[in-house]
Amino acid sequence: MHELGIKKGADLKKWEKADLIRLFGKAGSYYYDIARAIDNRPVNPERIRKSIGTEYTFEKDLETDDEISRELYAIEKELMRRIRKSGRSGRTLTLKVKFSDFRQITRSLTVPYEIRKFEDLHHVSRKILHKTNLTGKKIRLIGLTVSNLQEEDNMEDTQLTLNL
16 A cells, blocks of 8 residues: 555545555455445444543643653543443553654553452552653653453452452
8 A cells, every 4th residue: 555655544535446446356445435434334332341441631741740640540540430330350451651742652561360449450550650651751641441351250260369
């Protein structure tokens, strides 16, 4: 596609459907439709959830460690509310950060226990944050997602932790 000058959706949208089909076969029709937000696949509202997450886009870019820490705490609280509401928990936490120049990074950590309590979520979140150097960078968005989900009532294979 790059050789044809197609590098983004706007480039793809300039092409005629017949030309895309000639170049890419059946996929050409899909490319034509998807560039125009046409997707006739059925919606499946009963799909199995694979993750639970939340993210905030900020009106004003975050620049200080205190601002980042404060906003991340609010995101942790909202994520824990969603985890409890879902009746599920997970072992992998992913931090998503989008910068003012729209570059984006994700950092994940999988722990040997289910994240069920706010204290666990907060601990893992801060561990990821400390490994991710955000000092001096302007941040537009922060998100947290828990995955590797398990039903709360499926506790047979869960390694419990003791707070000693």
